[in-house]
Amino acid sequence: MRRPAASPPGLWIIVTAAAASISLALGMRQTFGLFLLPLSAEAGISPAVLGGAVALHNLVWGLAQPVSGAIADRHGAGKVMAAGALLLAAGVGLPALWISAPAILVGIGLLTGLGVSCCGTGAALAAVGRAVPPERRGEMIGLASAGGSLGQAAMVPLASSLIGAVGAVATLGILGLSLLLILPAARLVEWRAPPQRPGQAATGLAGLPALARMALANRDYALLTGGFFACGFQLAFLTMHLPSHLALxxxxxGLGAMALMTIGLFNIPGSWLCGRVSNVMQPEIALGWIYALRSVAIACFAYATPSYAGTLVFAAVMGFVWLGTIPLTSAAIARRFGVADLGALYGLCFLSHQLGGFLGAAAGTVLLAAAGSYQAFWPVMIAVGVAASAMNWLARPPLRAIA
Structure with missing residues (x-):
């Protein structure tokens, strides 16, 4: 007896609510790089402080994601997402009220990391995965991810305009208030959610260590997790340091904001298409091609003469595969282990992603302080992407896909 899917109206409510939450949460964090130089000029905050806070944000997000995913699997995604909205608003609002290095480290580094783990992709997309029939799971997860890209496309130019109009500190306060809009989305994400299949209740937080040991003992899940490291490494570096690199x-x-907005716009069709691809192709094969395409794009951008048009072409290519790894990774996990523990298992895989994000953002910050440019970092970005392609192409499909 297969677990029933949500009704068509309920399904679209869940997908829309998940997309809204992801849109606000990821759109907010996509603006961090815009504050690097303005906060230094306006409030005397060293770029190393904000860069370190963003690196900490990535690390906290990764460490918290398996925990928040396990809690959401067991007790409901809506409650976890509502708590995340409050944490996000507090984390962005704290530096606006008290602009200082400690406030940035605690607010942006710690609180927003916890908040995004609760209302970003993990819990929201797991709720979508449980609500849809298996034959549409990849497509609907991809659609929710694509809708989430609207936040990046909208919030980056909005934040850039606000920084120019009212200053960086005031802009942080406005962004903090806007994050409270996640609360109604959190209420709707479990709209008439279907009951758990008997005997398939989620493991929950208490069983998370055993679940992690079981999953990581699976060779192909371990390869998938290793490849996801490269995704976080590349994306965190570009999100945080691309505007500064262009200025240097x-x-x-304004090109940095334009590039980040372009990434968000092209990620909308890209995420949806990647979700569709997971229905007809082994997800790991598609992931390998995504990392290969990223590596080629980064190489062309790094070693070509910097230009306005070249930057926008690079942003468009990267945007098309920016979050396409998420529906593919979720689909690969669901095929192997089912959806009961999808939030926790995706969170465990995502921990590798965020360890990569921590190293990517932190290494860029250290390199900028030491060398004054990012030129030495581009070969590392390429090598990491090539390694991720190899790991995903080595993964074998499951003997029997689990509905």
Whole structure:
């Protein structure tokens, strides 16, 4: 007896609510790189402080994601997402009320990391995965991820305009208030959610260590997790440091915001298409091609003469595969282990992603302080992507996909 899926109206409510939560949570964090130089000029906050806070944010997000995913699997995604909304608003609002290095480290580094783990992709997409029939799971997860890209496309230019109009500190306060809009989305994400299949209740927080040992003993899940490290490494570096890199190359200051917005716009069709691909292709094969395409794009961008048009082409290519790894990774996990513990298992895999994000953001910050440029970092970005392609292509499909 297969677990029933949500009704069509309920399904679209769940997908829309998940997309709204992801859109606000990830759109907010996508703006961090825009504050690097303005906070230094306006409030005397060293770029190393904000860079370190963003690195800490990535690490906290990764460590908290398996925990928040396990709690959401057992007790409901809506409750976890509502708590995350409050943590996010507090984390962004704290530096607005008390602009200082400790406030940035605690607010952006710790609180927003916890908040995004609760209302970003993990719990929301796991709720979608449980609500849809298996034959549409990849497509619907991809659609929710694509909708989440609207936040990046909208919040980056909004934050850039606000920084120019009212200053960086005030902009943090406005963003903090906007994050409270996640609360109604959290209430709707479990709209008439179907009951758990008998005998398939989620493991929950108490069983998380045993679940992690079981999953990581699976060779192909371990390869998938290792490949996800590269995704976080590349994306966190670009999110945090691409605007500064462009400014150091002598390009217009607004180009960084334009590039991040372009990434968000092209990620909308890209995430949806990647979700569709998971229905017809082994997800790990598709993931390998995504990392290969990223590596080629990074190489072309790094070793070409910096230009306005070249930057936007690079942003468009990267945007098309920016979050496409998420529906593919979720689909690969669901095929192997089912959806009862999808939040926890995706969270465990995502921990590797965020360890990569921590190293990518932190290494870029250290390199900028030591060398004054990012030129030495691009070969590392390429090598990490090539390694991720190899790991995913080595993964074998499950003997029997689990509905």
């Amino acid at each position: 190359c002598g390009l217009p200051t």
